[in-house]
Amino acid sequence: MNILNVVRSLGHGLWVSALLILAVIAGVAIGETAISVPVIFQVLANKLWAAGYAVDPIDEGIVWNYRLTRAIVAAACGAGLAMSGVVLQSLLRNALADPYLLGISAGASTGAVLVAIIGLGAGAISLSMGAFAGAIAAFALVALLARSSRASGSQAATGQIILAGIAGSQLFNALTSFLITKSASAEQARGIMFWLLGNLSGVRWTSVALSVPVVLLGLVVCLWHRRSLDAFTFGADSAASLGIPVRRVQTLLIATAALVTAVMVSMVGSIGFVGLVIPHAVRMVAGVRHARLLPLSALSGALFLIAADVLSRVLIKGQVLPIGVITALVGAPVFALILMRGNRAR
16 A cells, blocks of 8 residues: 555656646747747756757857746746645635735835845845845744734634734835835836836846745645644644644744745745635645645646746737736636635535
């Protein structure tokens, strides 16, 4: 029986890997300048194994330095946000919970503005580092607010986390608006607003080297606690009755979701609806068992964001739209359909 499970897991892993590779290739090939699949493989062979294929330098630059990094980071970001959405919806038992509920996106926005406009760090801190520091600061504030409340009972504690997240988001959003209004030039304000709507244009191989390990580590941690997440579906009290250390598991998994989201936001800005819509859509197909729900949500999030990135580059000729605009335009109607279908099922 164990051997059959191992074989089945390997088969699923190969299927998922093949699907992701095909999606990344499609993300590299499709664009305003079409790149053929043989050229993509020739560029990869040249870069990875010095194969020596004669490839146009422009095509090589587009594939290696622009589209491939965008596709990989988009996949990592989509997987991370979807996975974080699954975890937060399960732990908080709130269907509207998503990775930005904890104020992480708002804090990252403030950190980015402090670096780009105020000049915090005197040039020694990059925009991504500033955004990451702001995201962590926002999460720390939300955690402090939730911890300092005297709520009793698991449901009340969950409500306090949500309320603290809303309060933190409003505070950091207000700070961001104040800094932009007071200190930003028109060009700086435009650049910051474009970044806040989600922007993959600035990602490079350093972003790939950071995003992929973080998402894989987060997925491993969440899968390790998949049975605990199953128990939390029935509430923290039920999980405690099954012998699960509720406070420790909650702290670890919420911190994992916050860290993954903070890293993604620091690189690409705010990309909404991925962590909200994808878990709901996958739940309708795969059920609520987290052994399947987590990896399928991560895969679906990766595929969705790669497709959104392609759309952002080809929808308007000669112009790249913020990817957050695409996810909102697609995600909002899909989420409305999911809600309507859920109401009819009841």
